[in-house]
Amino acid sequence: MGDVAVGARSGHDGEEHRGHPVEANAPVPDGAMTSGNDPAGDQDGPGGEQLPPGGAAGAGESAGRPKKQPRSFWKELPILVVIALVLALLIKTFLVQAFSIPSASMQNTLQVGDRVLVDKLTPWFGSEPERGEVVVFHDPDDWLAGEPAPTPNPVQRVLSWIGLMPSANEKDLIKRVVGVGGDTVQCKGTGPLLVNGKALNEPYVYPGNTPCSDDDLGGQFKVKVPQGYIWVMGDHRQNSRDSRYNQSDKHHGMVPVDEVVGRAIVKAWPINRWGTLPIPDTFDQPGISQQSSASAALTVAPQGVAVAAVLPVVVWRRRRAVKSERG
Numbered sequence: 001m002g003d004v005a006v007g008a009r010s011g012h013d014g015e016e017h018r019g020h021p022v023e024a025n026a027p028v029p030d031g032a033m034t035s036g037n038d039p040a041g042d043q044d045g046p047g048g049e050q051l052p053p054g055g056a057a058g059a060g061e062s063a064g065r066p067k068k069q070p071r072s073f074w075k076e077l078p079i080l081v082v083i084a085l086v087l088a089l090l091i092k093t094f095l096v097q098a099f100s101i102p103s104a105s106m107q108n109t110l111q112v113g114d115r116v117l118v119d120k121l122t123p124w125f126g127s128e129p130e131r132g133e134v135v136v137f138h139d140p141d142d143w144l145a146g147e148p149a150p151t152p153n154p155v156q157r158v159l160s161w162i163g164l165m166p167s168a169n170e171k172d173l174i175k176r177v178v179g180v181g182g183d184t185v186q187c188k189g190t191g192p193l194l195v196n197g198k199a200l201n202e203p204y205v206y207p208g209n210t211p212c213s214d215d216d217l218g219g220q221f222k223v224k225v226p227q228g229y230i231w232v233m234g235d236h237r238q239n240s241r242d243s244r245y246n247q248s249d250k251h252h253g254m255v256p257v258d259e260v261v262g263r264a265i266v267k268a269w270p271i272n273r274w275g276t277l278p279i280p281d282t283f284d285q286p287g288i289s290q291q292s293s294a295s296a297a298l299t300v301a302p303q304g305v306a307v308a309a310v311l312p313v314v315v316w317r318r319r320r321a322v323k324s325e326r327g
Contacts, residue, residue: 137255
């Protein structure tokens, strides 16, 4: 007889011969397929054992392949460290960064030793600081001259090393924005603080402080903020060296918008002081805003840019799906 197909039981033998019984000793034509229970199937091996598809050759090839050994932890550790550093750099550069509060100039909103998370993403979309925001900015013109550099603790050193916190050598300040480009800000006597002629109710000012400082060192002022600049003040009004006391610098106490790192949005540490840093309602009162329609449009820039960035991807995926259906 010819070669018998190994393991070729079709499962339809009964249907093919229904009503046509086949004699047990009938000869099987050459090349005919037999089930494992047919006498001819005994030639496959002892007990009629069926071989798996591919036969012994296939099994031998599988057995001969070397198995991939998983990498050890110590070999993967350098790769994980590099990935972590790259992610930390990207987060620090484009998303958020942690800052430690070294002084009491923003009490009671922020206490010495608090850690805040600063949003660095929205400025990339053209959004500029708004009144009432707490912002971190680079020292515009030696405001910190003579101030001792803070001594970082071990946790701060680690976070600085991986880029999630600035180093102790970086000179950054944190204050509240009270005036933006085009605003007129004024202090007379002990206050209240006036922005565009509107008196501010400032519940965030340190208890026992007056909104304005009655001194001749800068506490009494009336300034017009140029476009591209902001006027900042600390919440601890009688203990903050802010725009008022730097009017003799090259920017006349103003902070260039380009020097703003980002907006402080969350008090992240210690955990019992966790909370957000919203814009106070006092800056929403009618008549205080002199924003032009162009500058107001910047507040929706992130959403508009996000939509514009996503739309081409959606169109491309839709076209690709249509082509696949036609193909």
